[in-house]
Protein backbone atom coordinates (compact mmCIF):
# COMPACT_ATOMS: atom_id res chain seq x y z
CA UNK A 413 0.00 0.00 0.00
CA UNK A 414 1.35 3.39 -0.82
CA UNK A 415 -0.88 6.38 -0.45
CA UNK A 416 1.46 9.18 -1.18
CA UNK A 417 0.99 12.21 -3.32
CA UNK A 418 4.09 13.55 -5.02
CA UNK A 419 4.01 17.16 -6.16
CA UNK A 420 6.80 18.81 -8.13
CA UNK A 421 9.64 19.89 -5.89
CA UNK A 422 8.04 18.56 -2.71
CA UNK A 423 10.24 17.49 0.16
CA UNK A 424 9.53 14.34 2.16
CA UNK A 425 7.78 16.47 4.79
CA UNK A 426 5.56 18.11 2.24
CA UNK A 427 4.75 14.73 0.81
CA UNK A 428 3.27 13.80 4.13
CA UNK A 429 1.45 17.12 4.35
CA UNK A 430 0.08 16.48 0.87
CA UNK A 431 -1.32 13.14 1.98
CA UNK A 432 -2.88 14.38 5.17
CA UNK A 433 -4.37 17.63 3.96
CA UNK A 434 -5.10 16.66 0.39
CA UNK A 435 -2.85 19.41 -1.01
CA UNK A 436 -2.84 19.05 -4.77
CA UNK A 437 -5.16 16.07 -4.71
CA UNK A 438 -8.33 16.00 -6.71
CA UNK A 439 -11.17 17.54 -4.73
CA UNK A 440 -12.74 14.85 -2.66
CA UNK A 441 -16.45 14.24 -2.26
CA UNK A 442 -16.64 15.46 1.31
CA UNK A 443 -15.28 18.79 0.08
CA UNK A 444 -18.29 19.21 -2.20
CA UNK A 445 -17.09 17.69 -5.47
CA UNK A 446 -19.98 17.56 -7.91
CA UNK A 447 -20.47 14.14 -9.48
CA UNK A 448 -22.09 13.72 -12.85
CA UNK A 449 -22.63 10.28 -14.26
CA UNK A 450 -23.93 9.20 -17.58
CA UNK A 451 -27.69 8.47 -17.33
CA UNK A 452 -27.58 5.63 -19.83
CA UNK A 453 -25.12 2.79 -19.21
CA UNK A 454 -23.71 1.68 -22.53
CA UNK A 455 -23.49 -2.08 -23.08
CA UNK A 456 -19.89 -3.19 -22.80
CA UNK A 457 -18.37 -4.50 -26.02
CA UNK A 458 -16.36 -7.71 -25.49
CA UNK A 459 -13.65 -6.40 -27.79
CA UNK A 460 -12.96 -3.00 -29.35
CA UNK A 461 -10.70 -2.97 -32.37
CA UNK A 462 -9.32 0.54 -32.15
CA UNK A 463 -8.98 2.80 -35.17
CA UNK A 464 -5.39 3.24 -36.32
CA UNK A 465 -3.58 6.04 -34.47
CA UNK A 466 -2.87 9.36 -36.13
CA UNK A 467 0.89 9.64 -36.62
CA UNK A 468 0.96 13.23 -37.82
CA UNK A 469 -1.15 15.49 -35.61
CA UNK A 470 -1.44 19.26 -35.68
CA UNK A 471 -0.09 20.29 -32.28
CA UNK A 472 3.68 20.53 -31.91
CA UNK A 473 5.53 18.84 -29.08
CA UNK A 474 6.53 22.26 -27.77
CA UNK A 475 2.90 23.42 -27.73
CA UNK A 476 1.83 20.27 -25.91
CA UNK A 477 4.62 20.66 -23.35
CA UNK A 478 3.75 24.31 -22.77
CA UNK A 479 0.02 23.60 -22.41
CA UNK A 480 0.19 20.50 -20.24
CA UNK A 481 -1.35 21.08 -16.83
CA UNK A 482 -2.97 18.66 -14.44
CA UNK A 483 -6.71 18.70 -15.08
CA UNK A 484 -9.00 17.31 -12.37
CA UNK A 485 -12.50 18.39 -13.45
CA UNK A 486 -14.13 16.82 -16.44
CA UNK A 487 -17.27 17.12 -18.57
CA UNK A 488 -19.57 14.09 -18.75
CA UNK A 489 -18.77 13.46 -22.42
CA UNK A 490 -17.29 10.01 -23.05
CA UNK A 491 -14.05 9.57 -24.95
CA UNK A 492 -14.43 8.40 -28.53
CA UNK A 493 -12.76 5.22 -29.77
CA UNK A 494 -10.43 7.47 -31.77
CA UNK A 495 -9.38 9.29 -28.62
CA UNK A 496 -8.91 6.04 -26.69
CA UNK A 497 -6.87 4.69 -29.58
CA UNK A 498 -4.59 7.70 -29.66
CA UNK A 499 -4.02 7.79 -25.89
CA UNK A 500 -3.27 4.07 -25.60
CA UNK A 501 -0.97 4.17 -28.60
CA UNK A 502 0.90 7.12 -27.11
CA UNK A 503 1.46 5.17 -23.90
CA UNK A 504 2.41 1.73 -25.25
CA UNK A 505 1.73 1.54 -28.99
CA UNK A 506 3.98 -0.62 -31.12
CA UNK A 507 6.01 1.45 -33.56
CA UNK A 508 8.59 -0.99 -34.90
CA UNK A 509 8.21 -4.38 -36.61
CA UNK A 510 10.33 -5.96 -33.86
CA UNK A 511 7.77 -4.93 -31.23
CA UNK A 512 9.40 -1.83 -29.84
CA UNK A 513 7.02 0.82 -28.58
CA UNK A 514 6.33 4.54 -28.22
CA UNK A 515 7.81 4.50 -24.71
CA UNK A 516 11.31 3.19 -23.96
CA UNK A 517 11.69 0.00 -21.93
CA UNK A 518 14.76 -1.33 -20.11
CA UNK A 519 16.01 -4.29 -22.13
CA UNK A 520 12.86 -4.01 -24.27
CA UNK A 521 11.16 -6.26 -21.71
CA UNK A 522 7.89 -4.27 -21.57
CA UNK A 523 6.66 -4.90 -18.03
CA UNK A 524 3.68 -2.53 -18.31
CA UNK A 525 0.10 -3.67 -18.93
CA UNK A 526 -2.49 -0.98 -19.55
CA UNK A 527 -6.16 -1.02 -18.64
CA UNK A 528 -8.95 1.52 -18.92
CA UNK A 529 -12.12 1.89 -16.85
CA UNK A 530 -15.08 3.55 -18.55
CA UNK A 531 -18.81 3.77 -17.81
CA UNK A 532 -19.43 0.59 -19.78
CA UNK A 533 -16.61 -1.69 -18.74
CA UNK A 534 -13.05 -2.35 -17.73
CA UNK A 535 -10.73 -3.18 -20.61
CA UNK A 536 -7.19 -4.45 -21.14
CA UNK A 537 -5.14 -2.92 -23.96
CA UNK A 538 -3.48 -5.37 -26.34
CA UNK A 539 -0.75 -3.33 -28.06
CA UNK A 540 0.01 -6.10 -30.57
CA UNK A 541 -3.51 -6.00 -31.97
CA UNK A 542 -4.14 -2.35 -30.98
CA UNK A 543 -7.33 -3.61 -29.39
CA UNK A 544 -9.25 -3.37 -26.12
CA UNK A 545 -10.41 -6.65 -24.59
CA UNK A 546 -13.16 -6.59 -22.00
CA UNK A 547 -11.79 -7.63 -18.61
CA UNK A 548 -15.02 -7.09 -16.69
CA UNK A 549 -18.41 -5.49 -17.30
CA UNK A 550 -19.79 -2.57 -15.36
CA UNK A 551 -18.47 0.75 -14.21
CA UNK A 552 -15.48 0.26 -11.90
CA UNK A 553 -14.71 3.98 -11.54
CA UNK A 554 -16.66 4.32 -8.25
CA UNK A 555 -14.61 1.45 -6.77
CA UNK A 556 -11.43 3.06 -8.03
CA UNK A 557 -12.56 6.35 -6.49
CA UNK A 558 -12.95 4.67 -3.12
CA UNK A 559 -9.55 2.99 -3.47
CA UNK A 560 -7.86 6.32 -4.21
CA UNK A 561 -8.79 8.27 -1.08
CA UNK A 562 -12.00 9.47 -2.78
CA UNK A 563 -10.26 11.71 -5.26
CA UNK A 564 -13.12 13.12 -7.26
CA UNK A 565 -11.26 13.26 -10.58
CA UNK A 566 -11.34 9.45 -10.60
CA UNK A 567 -15.11 9.25 -10.50
CA UNK A 568 -15.67 12.27 -12.78
CA UNK A 569 -13.38 11.27 -15.63
CA UNK A 570 -15.01 9.39 -18.51
CA UNK A 571 -11.91 7.20 -18.71
CA UNK A 572 -9.49 6.17 -15.99
CA UNK A 573 -6.36 4.57 -17.42
CA UNK A 574 -4.60 2.14 -15.13
CA UNK A 575 -0.92 1.43 -15.65
CA UNK A 576 -0.06 -1.90 -14.08
CA UNK A 577 3.28 -3.65 -14.02
CA UNK A 578 4.45 -7.24 -14.14
CA UNK A 579 7.61 -6.66 -12.12
CA UNK A 580 8.94 -10.17 -12.76
CA UNK A 581 9.53 -9.38 -16.43
CA UNK A 582 12.13 -6.77 -15.56
CA UNK A 583 13.38 -8.26 -12.29
CA UNK A 584 14.22 -11.50 -14.13
CA UNK A 585 16.87 -9.61 -16.07
CA UNK A 586 17.86 -6.78 -13.72
CA UNK A 587 17.23 -8.22 -10.27
CA UNK A 588 14.95 -7.26 -7.41
CA UNK A 589 16.84 -4.11 -6.55
CA UNK A 590 17.21 -2.44 -9.94
CA UNK A 591 14.14 -3.96 -11.56
CA UNK A 592 11.45 -2.01 -9.67
CA UNK A 593 13.27 1.24 -10.35
CA UNK A 594 13.23 0.57 -14.08
CA UNK A 595 9.55 -0.37 -13.98
CA UNK A 596 8.63 2.88 -12.24
CA UNK A 597 10.69 4.94 -14.65
CA UNK A 598 8.89 3.26 -17.51
CA UNK A 599 5.49 3.99 -16.02
CA UNK A 600 6.53 7.64 -15.94
CA UNK A 601 7.50 7.56 -19.61
CA UNK A 602 4.18 6.00 -20.59
CA UNK A 603 2.16 8.36 -18.41
CA UNK A 604 3.85 11.47 -19.77
CA UNK A 605 3.35 10.28 -23.36
CA UNK A 606 -0.34 9.84 -22.60
CA UNK A 607 -0.71 13.20 -20.84
CA UNK A 608 1.00 15.07 -23.70
CA UNK A 609 -1.11 13.22 -26.24
CA UNK A 610 -4.21 14.23 -24.27
CA UNK A 611 -3.22 17.88 -24.68
CA UNK A 612 -2.97 17.48 -28.44
CA UNK A 613 -6.54 16.12 -28.49
CA UNK A 614 -7.94 18.98 -26.42
CA UNK A 615 -8.28 16.63 -23.46
CA UNK A 616 -6.84 16.87 -19.98
CA UNK A 617 -5.77 14.49 -17.25
CA UNK A 618 -3.78 14.07 -14.10
CA UNK A 619 -1.38 11.36 -12.96
CA UNK A 620 -2.66 9.90 -9.69
CA UNK A 621 -0.25 8.07 -7.42
CA UNK A 622 -2.21 8.31 -4.18
CA UNK A 623 -4.20 5.09 -3.95
CA UNK A 624 -4.29 1.88 -1.96
CA UNK A 625 -2.53 -0.74 -4.05
CA UNK A 626 -4.36 -3.70 -2.53
CA UNK A 627 -7.78 -2.04 -2.85
CA UNK A 628 -7.19 -1.13 -6.49
CA UNK A 629 -5.95 -4.64 -7.22
CA UNK A 630 -9.10 -6.10 -5.65
CA UNK A 631 -11.56 -3.59 -7.14
CA UNK A 632 -10.31 -4.30 -10.63
CA UNK A 633 -9.84 -8.07 -10.16
CA UNK A 634 -6.38 -7.75 -11.63
CA UNK A 635 -4.29 -10.89 -12.10
CA UNK A 636 -1.99 -11.31 -9.09
CA UNK A 637 1.17 -10.54 -11.03
CA UNK A 638 -0.18 -7.21 -12.35
CA UNK A 639 0.29 -4.49 -9.80
CA UNK A 640 -1.21 -1.03 -10.20
CA UNK A 641 1.41 1.70 -10.50
CA UNK A 642 -0.46 4.75 -11.79
CA UNK A 643 -4.06 5.88 -12.34
CA UNK A 644 -4.61 8.48 -15.06
CA UNK A 645 -8.10 9.96 -15.31
CA UNK A 646 -8.57 11.71 -18.67
CA UNK A 647 -11.48 13.58 -20.16
CA UNK A 648 -12.75 16.80 -21.66
CA UNK A 649 -11.81 19.60 -19.28
CA UNK A 650 -14.80 21.21 -17.58
Ligand SMILES: Cc1cc2nc3c(=O)[nH]c(=O)nc-3n(C[C@H](O)[C@H](O)[C@H](O)COP(=O)(O)O)c2cc1C
Nearest residue numbers: 417418419420436437438481482618619620621622
Ligand atom coordinates in the same frame (compact mmCIF):
# COMPACT_ATOMS: atom_id res chain seq x y z
C1 LIG B 1 4.13 10.63 -9.04
C2 LIG B 1 3.00 11.64 -9.03
C3 LIG B 1 1.87 11.37 -8.26
C4 LIG B 1 0.78 12.26 -8.27
N1 LIG B 1 -0.35 11.93 -7.57
C5 LIG B 1 -1.41 12.77 -7.61
C6 LIG B 1 -2.60 12.41 -6.95
O1 LIG B 1 -2.71 11.38 -6.31
N2 LIG B 1 -3.65 13.27 -7.03
C7 LIG B 1 -3.57 14.45 -7.73
O2 LIG B 1 -4.57 15.16 -7.78
N3 LIG B 1 -2.44 14.80 -8.38
C8 LIG B 1 -1.36 14.00 -8.34
N4 LIG B 1 -0.23 14.33 -9.02
C9 LIG B 1 -0.19 15.59 -9.84
C10 LIG B 1 0.60 16.70 -9.16
O3 LIG B 1 -0.16 17.22 -8.07
C11 LIG B 1 0.86 17.82 -10.18
O4 LIG B 1 1.65 17.30 -11.22
C12 LIG B 1 1.55 19.00 -9.54
O5 LIG B 1 0.69 19.68 -8.66
C13 LIG B 1 2.07 19.98 -10.60
O6 LIG B 1 1.00 20.50 -11.38
P1 LIG B 1 0.91 20.29 -12.97
O7 LIG B 1 0.85 18.83 -13.24
O8 LIG B 1 -0.36 21.00 -13.38
O9 LIG B 1 2.11 20.92 -13.59
C14 LIG B 1 0.86 13.47 -9.02
C15 LIG B 1 2.02 13.74 -9.77
C16 LIG B 1 3.07 12.83 -9.78
C17 LIG B 1 4.30 13.13 -10.63
